[in-house]
Amino acid sequence: MRAYLAVAFLARLAEEGVAVTVVLLAAERTGSPASGAFALTAWMAPHVLAAPLTGGLAARVRRPRAFYSAALCGYAASLAAVAVLLGRAPVALVLVAAAAGGACGPVVSGGLSSLVAGLAPEGPGRTRAYALDAASYNAASVAGPAVAGVLTGAVSAGAASLVLACAPAVAAALTAALPLVAAGRATDPPERAAGLRADLTSGLAAVWRTRELRAITMVTCLAFVGVGGLTTTAALLARARGHEEGGGVLMTAFAVGALAGSLAVARRGTRLSAERTAGLSLLATGAVLAAAAIAPSFALVTVAFVTAGLMDGPLLTATLRLRADHAPPGTRPQVFTIGAGLKITAAAAGAALTGAAAGLPAAALLLAIAALHVAAALLYPVLLRPAASPRVTAASHSVQ
Numbered sequence: 001m002r003a004y005l006a007v008a009f010l011a012r013l014a015e016e017g018v019a020v021t022v023v024l025l026a027a028e029r030t031g032s033p034a035s036g037a038f039a040l041t042a043w044m045a046p047h048v049l050a051a052p053l054t055g056g057l058a059a060r061v062r063r064p065r066a067f068y069s070a071a072l073c074g075y076a077a078s079l080a081a082v083a084v085l086l087g088r089a090p091v092a093l094v095l096v097a098a099a100a101g102g103a104c105g106p107v108v109s110g111g112l113s114s115l116v117a118g119l120a121p122e123g124p125g126r127t128r129a130y131a132l133d134a135a136s137y138n139a140a141s142v143a144g145p146a147v148a149g150v151l152t153g154a155v156s157a158g159a160a161s162l163v164l165a166c167a168p169a170v171a172a173a174l175t176a177a178l179p180l181v182a183a184g185r186a187t188d189p190p191e192r193a194a195g196l197r198a199d200l201t202s203g204l205a206a207v208w209r210t211r212e213l214r215a216i217t218m219v220t221c222l223a224f225v226g227v228g229g230l231t232t233t234a235a236l237l238a239r240a241r242g243h244e245e246g247g248g249v250l251m252t253a254f255a256v257g258a259l260a261g262s263l264a265v266a267r268r269g270t271r272l273s274a275e276r277t278a279g280l281s282l283l284a285t286g287a288v289l290a291a292a293a294i295a296p297s298f299a300l301v302t303v304a305f306v307t308a309g310l311m312d313g314p315l316l317t318a319t320l321r322l323r324a325d326h327a328p329p330g331t332r333p334q335v336f337t338i339g340a341g342l343k344i345t346a347a348a349a350g351a352a353l354t355g356a357a358a359g360l361p362a363a364a365l366l367l368a369i370a371a372l373h374v375a376a377a378l379l380y381p382v383l384l385r386p387a388a389s390p391r392v393t394a395a396s397h398s399v400q
Contacts, residue, residue, distance in 0.1 A: 001129055003177040004112075004119055008136040010171035011072055011108045016144025017164040018043065018079055022086065022098075024148070025157035029087025035094070039082060042095040044348050046102035047109075051341030054106040055203050055334030058114065064180040068115075071107040072172035076165045078104065083161030108168070110340030114333040115180065117324040124269055127321060131266035134316035138259035142252060149248075203334020212326040215383035216278060216319055217339050219376035221346040223282055223315075226369035228350025230254070233369060234305070236362035241298040253302050254309035261313020270314070274325070278318040279380045284311035286373030293366035 019040060026036025054071075061067040078101025085094045113133055120129035144164070151160035207213045234254075235247025243249070270277060285308050292304030319339070327335040354365060 001119055001132065003174060004115065005132060005136055007068075007072075007171045007174045007178065008112050008133060009140055010167040010174070011075070011112065012137055012140035013144045013147065014075070014079060014164045014167040015105070015108050016140045017148040017167075018082075018101075018144075018161070020145045020148035021152065021157055021161040021164060022082060024152050025083065025086050025161055028152075028157045035086065035091055038091065039086060039094050039098045041348075042098035043082075043102045043105070044344060046099050047105045048341040048345040050103040051106040051110065051337040052201075052203055052334060054103075054111055055114075055331075055337035058107070058111055058333035058337070059330060065175050065178060068107060068111070068178075068180075069172040069175045071104045071111070072168045072175065075101055075104040075108060076167075076169040076172065078102075079165040079168070080162060083158055083165060105344075106337040106341055109344070110336035110338070111333060113320050113340070114324075114336035115178070116320070117332060118181065119179065126324070127269060127317070128266050130320040130324070131262050131314075131317040133320060134313065135259055135262035135266060137316060138255055138262050138313065141255040142259060145248070145252075202328075203331050203338050206328050206331040206335055207338055210326050210328065211384065211386065212275070212322055213335060213339075215380060216275075216322045217342060218383060219278070219282065219380045220315070220319055220339075221342050222376040222379070223285075223373050224343045224346040225350035225353070226372035228347030228352075229354025229365065230369060232351065232354045232358060233362060233365040236358065237293075237301060237366055238298065240362045241295075241301055243298045246298055246302075250302060250305045253305040254312070257306040257309025257311075258313040258316075259309075261310045262317055263313075264310075265314050265317050274318040274321040275380075275384060277314050278322070279377050281311055281313075281315035281318065282373050282380065283377035285315070286370045286377060289370035289373065290367055293363040293370065 022039050022043070023033045023036035026039070027033045058064070058067060078097055081097040082094060082101070085097055113130075116129050116133050117126065120126040148157075148160050148164065151163055207217055231247065231251055234250040238244070238246030238250055272280070288304055288308040288311055292301050292308065295301045295304055320336075323335050323339055324332065357365060
């Protein structure tokens with residue numbers, strides 16, 4: 001797992017840092033962050049569209065190490081291209097380069113996580129492995145913006161972007177150390193083409209038809225509509241509590257709390273099922289965010305954000321475990337990439353909605369985000385409930 005965690009952290013370090021460097025780079029070269037926002041949108045948009053294809057390819061390739069290495073190299077090259085072109089080349093060319101990186105994005109998120117089940121044994125060891133994988137996301141969410149900010153201040157946003165582009169390139173080289181096994185699918189070109197077309201639909205079908213996958217995907221996407229607006233809301237709330245630049249502090253506090261929550265699950269484990277862990281995590285996160293909305297001082301808001309992150313940390317571990325346990329045979333990469341792509345899309349929608357509602361009081365926006373988490377927690381057991389059998393329903397009507 002050590003080699004995998006190094007690959008995952010380095011790749012996700014760039015993913016988290018690019019959201020900061022692209023905007024800073026645009027402001028540095030053009031005087032306005034607008035072109036950076038457009039590039040960031042182009043970076044995020046392809047995730048949900050590329051996810052089924054990426055997952056289908058990952059499930060069928062005969063040389064998985066080469067596949068993941070190539071995808072990570074493409075990710076690195078795209079980030080480097082954006083760093084060189086933004087503010088110097090036509091916007092359309094920058095958007096194409098960003099979209100190419102976004103198309104590789106599902107490999108960095110769900111694609112890598114789908115490998116964990118093959119690297120860790122069944123039982124508590126796999127739960128711990130997924131907790132460590134979740135911790136790699138959270139650690140990157142802390143380190144990525146920090147690296148971007150420090151390097152931008154010390155050198156330039158362009159230099160920061162190029163350094164971050166090196167991270168997935170190093171990750172690509174480290175994939176050679178991963179003990180990955182080929183899927184062993186059809187080798188004739190016509191059979192491969194037909195099989196890939198089937199895989200594109202099988203992943204979507206698995207997410208929709210498998211009750212456990214459908215439930216966790218729906219509730220995490222609902223919660224991520226709120227998470228997508230959390231950065232903007234944190235900045236507004238910090239300003240309302242007298243700290244103009246405190247938004248970054250609050251988001252760092254949330255990320256540190258989430259990292260601690262993931263590491264706690266990895267170290268101590270949990271006796272709760274993944275389903276129960278996910279539901280309780282959503283409910284607790286929503287409750288603490290609601291408390292943060294009404295906290296009278298910035299210090300109390302910061303404590304609440306750390307606690308909310310701590311409650312949120314186990315959710316990702318539970319989500320990854322549910323995807324691995326309930327993905328039908330041969331669909332695990334698709335299930336992971338599709339689930340991650342849908343969450344990113346939900347977050348993008350939440351960010352847009354929060355931007356449109358930015359004129360509202362910050363406390364009201366945070367209460368809305370908290371309500372989405374609580375609603376997801378209440379909806380989850382309903383979605384997990386087995387559908388009534390037609391025979392049973394008919395029998396009950398006949399008795400009545």
